[in-house]
Amino acid sequence: MSQDQKTWNFSAGPAVIPRPVLERAQRELLNWNNCGCSVMELSHRSPEFESILSKAEQDFRQILSIPKNYKVLWMQGGATAQFSAVVYNLLGSFDKTADYIVTGAWTSKAVEEAQRLGARVNVVANTKSTGHNGALPPISSWEFTPPSESAYIYYTSNETVHGVEFPDDEAFFSSLPAGVPVICDMSSNIMSRKIDITKYACIFAGAQKNIGPAGVTVLIIREDLIGTRVNPSLTIPIMLDYKICAENNSMYNTPPTYSIYIAGLVFEWLQSIGGLAAIEALNLRKSSKLYDTVAKSDGFYRCPVKEGYRSRMNIPFRIYGKDGQASKELEGKFLKEAEGRGMVQLKGHRSVGGIRASLYNAMPEEGVDALTGFMEEFRRANV
Ligand SMILES: Cc1ncc(COP(=O)(O)O)c(C=O)c1O
Numbered sequence: 001m002s003q004d005q006k007t008w009n010f011s012a013g014p015a016v017i018p019r020p021v022l023e024r025a026q027r028e029l030l031n032w033n034n035c036g037c038s039v040m041e042l043s044h045r046s047p048e049f050e051s052i053l054s055k056a057e058q059d060f061r062q063i064l065s066i067p068k069n070y071k072v073l074w075m076q077g078g079a080t081a082q083f084s085a086v087v088y089n090l091l092g093s094f095d096k097t098a099d100y101i102v103t104g105a106w107t108s109k110a111v112e113e114a115q116r117l118g119a120r121v122n123v124v125a126n127t128k129s130t131g132h133n134g135a136l137p138p139i140s141s142w143e144f145t146p147p148s149e150s151a152y153i154y155y156t157s158n159e160t161v162h163g164v165e166f167p168d169d170e171a172f173f174s175s176l177p178a179g180v181p182v183i184c185d186m187s188s189n190i191m192s193r194k195i196d197i198t199k200y201a202c203i204f205a206g207a208q209k210n211i212g213p214a215g216v217t218v219l220i221i222r223e224d225l226i227g228t229r230v231n232p233s234l235t236i237p238i239m240l241d242y243k244i245c246a247e248n249n250s251m252y253n254t255p256p257t258y259s260i261y262i263a264g265l266v267f268e269w270l271q272s273i274g275g276l277a278a279i280e281a282l283n284l285r286k287s288s289k290l291y292d293t294v295a296k297s298d299g300f301y302r303c304p305v306k307e308g309y310r311s312r313m314n315i316p317f318r319i320y321g322k323d324g325q326a327s328k329e330l331e332g333k334f335l336k337e338a339e340g341r342g343m344v345q346l347k348g349h350r351s352v353g354g355i356r357a358s359l360y361n362a363m364p365e366e367g368v369d370a371l372t373g374f375m376e377e378f379r380r381a382n383v
Contacts, residue, residue: 006342007342007343007344008342008343008344008363008367008370008371009344009345009363010343010344010345010346010356010357010358010359010363010367010371011344011345011358012160012161012188012209012314012345012349012356012358013160013187013188013206013208013209013214013358013360014208014213014214015208015209015358015360015362016360016362016363017212017213017262017266017362018266018269018361018362019362019364020269021212021262021265021266021269021362024265025261025262025265032048033048035048039052039257039258039261040257040258042257044251044254044255044257045251049257052257052260052261052264053074053249053250053251053255053260053264055264056260056261056263056264056267057072059264059267059268059271060072060218060263060267062271063191063267063270063271063275063276064190064191064195064197064220064276065197066197066220067197067198069222069223069224070197070220070221070222070223071219071220071221071223071226071246072218072219072220073218073219073221073242073245073246073250074216074217074218074219074245074250074255074260075204075216075217075218075219075239075240075245075250076215076216076217076239076255076256077217077239077240078206078214078217079106079185079187079204079205079206079217080109080113080206081217081239081240082185082204082217082219083109083110083113083114084113084117084240085240085242086110086114086152086154086183086202086204087113087114087117087119087231087234088117088230088231088234088236088237088240088241089225089226089227089229089230089236089240089241089242089243090151090152090181090183090201090202090225090229091114091119091151091152091229091231092151092229092230092231093231093232093233094118094119094120094231094233095149096120096149096150096151097120097121097122097145097149097150097151098114098119098120098121098122098150098151098152098154099121099122099124099144099145099150099152099153099154099180100114100121100122100123100124100153100154100155101123101124101125101136101142101153101154101155101166102123102125102126102127102128103125103127103132103134103136103155103156103159103162103164103166103309104127104132104156104159104160104161104162104164105132105159105160105161105162105349105351106156106159106160106161106185106187107154107155107156107159107185108128110154110156110185111123117234118233118234119151122143122144122145124142124143124144124153125137125142127164131162131304132159132161132162132164133162133164133304133305133306133309134162134164134305134306134308134309134310135306135309136167136309139171139172139175140175142175144176144177144180145177145180146177147177147178147179147180150177150180151181151229152180152181152182152183152201152202153176153177153180153181153182153183154182154183154184154185155168155182155183155184155185156184156185156186156187157184157185157186157189157190158186158187158188158189158311158313158314159188159311159314160187160188160209160313160314160358161314161349161351161352162305162316162352163303163304163305163310163311163314163315163316163356164305164309164310164311165189165309165310165311165312165313166309167308167309168184168195168199173199181201181202181222181225181229182199182200182201182202183200183201183202183203183204184200184202184203184204185204185205186203186204186205187204187205187206187209188205188209188210188311188313188314188360189209189210189311189312189313190203190205190209190210190211190218191210191211191270191276191279191361192210192279192280192283192312192313192360192361193276193279193280193283193312194276194277194280197220200220200222201221201222201225202219202220202221202222202225203219203220203221204217204218204219204220205217205218207259207263209313209358209360210266210313210360210361210362211263211266212259212260212262212263212265212266213258213259213262213263214259215256215258215259216255216256216259216260216263218263219242219245221242225242226242226243226246227242227243227246230243238252239252239253266362270361279361282361282365283312283313283359283361284312285365286312286359286363286365286368287310287311287312287313287315287359289365289368289369289372290315290357290359290368290371290372291303291310291315292372293372293375293376294315294317294375297375297379298383299320300319300320300379300382300383301317301318301319301320301375301379302317302318302320302326303315303316303317304316304317304318304352312359313358313359313360314356314357314358314359315356315357315358315359316348316349316352316354316355316356317354317355317356317357318331318353318354318355319331319334319354319355326353326354328353330382331348331353331354331355333382334346334355334378335347335355337374337378338371338374341370341374342370343367343370343371343374345358346371357371
């Protein structure tokens with residue numbers, strides 16, 4: 001690809017970062033804020049880095065309207081480390097049951113890890129038999145653990161691999177047993193729309209989709225849950241301990257300073273374009289354009305996920321041949337031609353196949369227009 005060609009990066013993560021953020025990071029690379037050093041070279045104990053961390057937290061809180069009784073923690077080990085951390089920090093004891101709602105690959109992994117650590121898991125609903133196509137049974141049929149025996153309810157708001165966005169609306173929250181902490185893996189749709197933080201006990205998100213580069217995981221946790229629900233039968237590895245992380249202002253050890261710095265720039269960028277209200281409208285417009293292109297293709301493109309559960313962030317689709325079957329040959333041709341036009345990282349996850357277009361916050365509408373234009377052209381040439 002020539003250096004002048006515009007590239008549209010549809011990766012599911014690590015993913016596209018807003019162009020103005022990369023340009024600013026480039027300008028500031030060698031000499032941040034006239035301190036004579038790169039952020040990469042600053043001690044995490046320096047006043048300069050402390051100012052970066054506190055500004056990032058302040059902006060993150062402002063964007064998501066995080067109430068004062070919630071702590072923001074910056075952790076490591078990716079979102080995967082949180083699959084273990086929630087069990088260590090929030091299960092309470094092995095007498096309790098943890099409820100998981102499984103809508104795709106990532107909650108399945110979280111269940112496996114909870115079970116591996118010895119937790120009693122109740123899978124409240126599971127879409128595995130449908131290939132995780134979003135077809136959840138009605139909430140009224142879900143069998144939650146009674147509140148007195150329940151440690152928490154866990155779900156993933158956006159299943160990145162399968163392209164399923166969880167229907168976490170008023171109807172969902174009002175159906176939950178009262179008083180049970182709700183934990184959400186929001187790795188792939190955090191900051192993509194407005195949410196009511198008070199509905200949650202704990203939200204976590206790996207950074208490498210809507211926040212910034214890989215290497216840091218952000219946690220939003222209700223203060224009263226920190227250190228009060230640990231499982232006395234387990235010794236928490238020090239790096240997974242929420243209390244130690246909170247007591248040390250997320251700096252028990254060296255945090256991923258550069259990732260946090262870039263996350264801070266992403267927050268400033270999001271504020272500058274109008275925050276969650278603006279990005280939510282944009283995300284809806286972008287994803288609707290792509291789903292409309294699929295819908296109007298007379299079955300040439302097909303999205304496996306049921307309407308009502310389709311993700312605005314990750315859109316998987318298959319390409320069908322004249323024989324009415326998904327065609328790997330056409331999909332290969334599509335990917336090759338798309339790449340030739342600067343549209344990269346569109347290959348579907350290996351477990352799902354086909355194509356997956358990830359349209360995170362930083363993907364400009366122009367990129368979606370380029371993709372839908374190409375899809376239409378490709379369909380006409382290959383139908
Ligand atoms: C929803 C979700 N949860 C968890 C993970 C795992 O994240 P990590 O690779 O940072 O551990 C991912 C990664 O893509 C994800 O999309």
